[in-house]
Amino acid sequence: MAKIVGTVSTSHIPAIGGAIHKGLQNDPYWKPFFDGFPPVRDWLATVRPDVVIVAYNDHGLNFFLDKMPTFAVGAAAEYSNADEGWGIPVLPPFQGDQALSWHLIESLVGEDFDLVTCQEMVVDHALTLPMALLWPEQNWPVRVIPVVVNTVQAPLPSAARCYKLGQAIGRAVASWPGDERVVVLGTGGLSHQLDGERAGFINKDFDLKFIDSLTANPAWATQYSTLELVELAGTQGVELLNWLVARGTLPEKARQVHVNYHIPISNTASGLLVLEPEG
């Protein structure tokens, strides 16, 4: 049976793309952020994933407001990155896993998640940059399945619904007869707000509580409405919904493997968390 060997949750700030391109990993501004990742890469070398399911939000590359799915799952043989408008370098394409994608879709729709399915999709920095942080050589030794969550246009799916989607993904993987080892990657956040007079809002206290909750009390954040999450984490901090999808794929009991938190990268409090299923 396929198995989820762990989750990685990380910020996906576009400026990371520029920093990678310019080789600024040891620059004093960037070092506290990039130094979070070698332990994750060591961990990946031990858990040896075949497939990465990536929960993220599209920022207006694949989806426009003409058609905005609440949840969408990729079912393509390959996913390309493309120009997003502000000149971060385009990264190499990712190999998909169509068989497992369709199994996920069958299983999730079977559990009443009314998904949009995508046989063609381009993937933006929210997928590509976390992948490049995990595999800096960008040779992608894994197949990828995108799971896209609407964090752009209200009404957003609730935190509780995102957590349940993760749980359903966990069950779908567990019911797949292959022997794939799967990592679930959730990207975005943590607290930040780009727009309005409240731009620059960061909430360290909330972020640390949220990170902490994911190990032993994973449903903690589901007590909040998406509007309350905007108030607590900022208009784009609500991207933490993707972390909840990832966390939901693990059993209730999980073990913290690695954590990093740093303020600020661009306008964002950056977070990084690796969890493994306990037992």
Next chain:
Amino acid sequence: MSTIKPHQPVPGTTIFDGEQARKGYALNKMCYSFNEAANRAAFLANEDSYCERYGLNAEQREAIRNRNVLQLIAAGGNAYYLAKFAGIFRLDMQDIGAQQTGLTKDEFKAKLLAARGE
């Protein structure tokens, strides 16, 4: 009796909901087009005709002319799409944050650092 939710309850924040999405559709559609380099070049070559092609209303046209992010948001702009507009002028998120908060860029960066609370 109304089932309408309380509008925009977070101070200094415009929730991008259906009302904003309707209001800002043309503006955001133009910004979405800036994913492509040829469209960015076409905008720079003739801003008036490019805005006209997307059917911007007077408020949106004025906000684009002013490169004013708060006006763009009031006109229905969404942060993720407006970022593509800002990218044309190589503005980063601290430039945009400073503009919206009335701070200098250095003051805005200091505000971000202060969130460490150390």
